[in-house]
Amino acid sequence: MDVKEAALDISHWDGTLSLNDFSIAASAFSEKWKRFNPGVPPWSWVPCPKQHLVSSHRVEGYLQLENFCCVKSSEKELVEVTLTQKAESGRSNKEECFDYATLVCSEQPHEVIHYDFHIVYSASYRVPVLYFRAYHTDGQPLLFNDIEKDLPGNSAKLPSESKWTFITQEEHPYLNRPWYKLHPCGTGEWMKLLFLGDPLLTVKGQLIERYLVSWFSVVGQVVGLKLPLGMLDSIVSTYSCTNDEKNGNTEK
Amino acid sequence: MQEMTEAQKYVWEGAIPLQIHLHESEVTTVPPPPPAPILAPRIGYLPLLVSLVKPHFSSALPPGVDTVWFEYKGLPLKWYIPTGVLFDLLCMEPERPWNLTVHFRGYPSNILLPCEGEDSVKWSFINSLKEASYIINGNCKNVMNMSQPDQVELWHSVLNSGNLESYQRVSSKLKLGSFEDEYMGNINSSPEKSQQNTGETDAPAQVKIGRIPVRLYVWTVSKDFDDLEDAPQIDSWDKVSYINRPVEIHKEEGKYFSLHDVVKQLLPEFFFGSNFTNDGDATSKRSAEEEENSTKLSCKAEIAEIKLVRIQGIEPKLQIPFSWLVHNLMNPEHFLHICVCLKVSEVSTT
Numbered sequence: 001m002d003v004k005e006a007a008l009d010i011s012h013w014d015g016t017l018s019l020n021d022f023s024i025a026a027s028a029f030s031e032k033w034k035r036f037n038p039g040v041p042p043w044s045w046v047p048c049p050k051q052h053l054v055s056s057h058r059v060e061g062y063l064q065l066e067n068f069c070c071v072k073s074s075e076k077e078l079v080e081v082t083l084t085q086k087a088e089s090g091r092s093n094k095e096e097c098f099d100y101a102t103l104v105c106s107e108q109p110h111e112v113i114h115y116d117f118h119i120v121y122s123a124s125y126r127v128p129v130l131y132f133r134a135y136h137t138d139g140q141p142l143l144f145n146d147i148e149k150d151l152p153g154n155s156a157k158l159p160s161e162s163k164w165t166f167i168t169q170e171e172h173p174y175l176n177r178p179w180y181k182l183h184p185c186g187t188g189e190w191m192k193l194l195f196l197g198d199p200l201l202t203v204k205g206q207l208i209e210r211y212l213v214s215w216f217s218v219v220g221q222v223v224g225l226k227l228p229l230g231m232l233d234s235i236v237s238t239y240s241c242t243n244d245e246k247n248g249n250t251e252k
Numbered sequence: 253m254q255e256m257t258e259a260q261k262y263v264w265e266g267a268i269p270l271q272i273h274l275h276e277s278e279v280t281t282v283p284p285p286p287p288a289p290i291l292a293p294r295i296g297y298l299p300l301l302v303s304l305v306k307p308h309f310s311s312a313l314p315p316g317v318d319t320v321w322f323e324y325k326g327l328p329l330k331w332y333i334p335t336g337v338l339f340d341l342l343c344m345e346p347e348r349p350w351n352l353t354v355h356f357r358g359y360p361s362n363i364l365l366p367c368e369g370e371d372s373v374k375w376s377f378i379n380s381l382k383e384a385s386y387i388i389n390g391n392c393k394n395v396m397n398m399s400q401p402d403q404v405e406l407w408h409s410v411l412n413s414g415n416l417e418s419y420q421r422v423s424s425k426l427k428l429g430s431f432e433d434e435y436m437g438n439i440n441s442s443p444e445k446s447q448q449n450t451g452e453t454d455a456p457a458q459v460k461i462g463r464i465p466v467r468l469y470v471w472t473v474s475k476d477f478d479d480l481e482d483a484p485q486i487d488s489w490d491k492v493s494y495i496n497r498p499v500e501i502h503k504e505e506g507k508y509f510s511l512h513d514v515v516k517q518l519l520p521e522f523f524f525g526s527n528f529t530n531d532g533d534a535t536s537k538r539s540a541e542e543e544e545n546s547t548k549l550s551c552k553a554e555i556a557e558i559k560l561v562r563i564q565g566i567e568p569k570l571q572i573p574f575s576w577l578v579h580n581l582m583n584p585e586h587f588l589h590i591c592v593c594l595k596v597s598e599v600s601t602t
Binding site: 173 | 330332
């Protein structure tokens with residue numbers, strides 16, 4: 001079933017993806033990530049992790065980015081700010097901002113926090129969901145309160161109910177272990193808003209390829225992960241250029 | 253508001269007699285305290301029993317902070333799975349009373365989600381309800397916009413399980429009952445009105461009339477057994493796969509949608525030829541219609557067979573209309589919990 005060339009009427013799209021679309025979106029996202037973040041670990045695809053349940057769904061799996069290191073900020077300082085400043089004092093190359101591994105080695109007094117991120121498809125909400133866990137170098141997991149403290153400004157100022165509704169601790173659907181999860185019930189809606197009115201989006205394949213980059217540009221910020229601007233810019237330039245050339249897809 | 257059925261009453265009043273033992277490592281008295289007999293509602297959750305369990309053992313406990321958790325034959329019990337489902341899943345041959353062990357120390361936080369008592373259970377319930385609402389209606393608005401008194405009433409009807417009337421009063425406001433019971437013969441209902449379509453193209457001759465929240469639990473055994481008593485114990489959660497899987501209801505002229513259709517949709521490889529050893533498209537499985545009635549599959553060197561399908565303590569025939577099951581046997585968070593036991597064995601190739 002080739003949906004890539006299907007014409008798209010964005011006003012009738014509900015902001016969700018099918019499982020098959022998700023796996024296409026995932027590979028587009030991890031490719032782009034590799035290209036724009038050469039200094040950080042890549043996202044890798046973990047296929048069919050549950051035996052005898054999902055083996056029938058061949059495209060089922062999730063994206064993982066493991067052992068992503070962050071320097072823990074002091075009190076109210078934002079993680080990302082700390083990182084950016086350190087990077088600037090070091091080298092000025094744009095990409096260095098995202099080379100956390102280098103930063104970690106040079107900064108002994110600050111504690112290093114390790115993050116694992118998984119992007120898992122939710123069959124219920126038909127959207128990607130970010131699962132994550134954080135632990136100290138000795139393997140001890142961070143408590144929710146500590147994680148909350150490290151969240152960037154906007155997401156830390158949350159109503160007290162957020163503990164139950166926004167970032168929740170839930171079981172990882174494939175690993176059967178407690179992970180943190182950003183609740184996906186609004187994702188479809190804001191993804192639609194994000195893409196609405198984009199004149200370049202005329203074919204469903206484009207939407208699918210751009211879906212996770214756009215999604216992550218929002219979701220990543222909640223946990224203090226910023227996409228390099230280039231990753232977002234590239235989509236626009238690639239597609240405007242693609243449109244000019246009337247040439248299906250230059251992204252291979 | 254719909255009238256409650258006999259079966260719904262059975263589910264709501266259903267309870268499992270528990271005999272709860274204090275773990276030997278936590279016993280500080282001689283003789284050790286006797287086990288606590290407690291009747292646990294099927295639709296309830298284990299942490300909600302703590303107020304009954306704790307007083308029973310309070311005199312025997314060492315001093316300190318309490319983190320209560322339960323265990324069955326060494327397996328820590330997931331508190332957010334309804335008690336009835338845990339029983340159906342872990343007690344292949346129903347054991348009455350069900351002997352559980354309670355711990356007040358050493359919470360296994362690597363396996364179990366943290367539980368801060370009733371609040372944790374309530375929010376887990378509401379989040380599931382939201383998910384169910386999204387599956388059915390494509391949004392969670394009705395659940396999100398529930399008034400505070402309604403939210404309290406809904407939760408209390410589950411908490412003091414058995415208050416089906418008050419549950420139905422609030423639950424009907426959530427408008428989650430779009431799937432008509434075909435068994436009851438609602439001939440006047442037209443399928444279109446029950447569900448807004450999300451814009452997917454329908455298969456010819458079949459009309460997709462909705463999505464139903466299902467949580468599927470699959471556990472696998474490797475040895476055959478004739479008697480449920482001989483079924484092997486589940487000693488690790490890694491041996492169980494459980495996942496929320498919306499079931500898409502398709503309606504065909506003159507046919508009802510059965511449990512058979514559902515299991516086929518959720519576990520197609522046990523009905524159709526193995527399609528994951530070749531490069532065939534996922535949809536090619538539909539070509540092997542003739543195998544429809546066989547529940548056996550040969551795949552590589554394995555044969556898998558569905559041993560058992562259990563919902564709310566009963567093993568329904570596969571021909572039963574799915575709508576009847578949803579209508580009567582779903583849990584109050586609007587999920588139908590289906591436990592499936594698979595027997596997987598090596599093929600003796602000749």
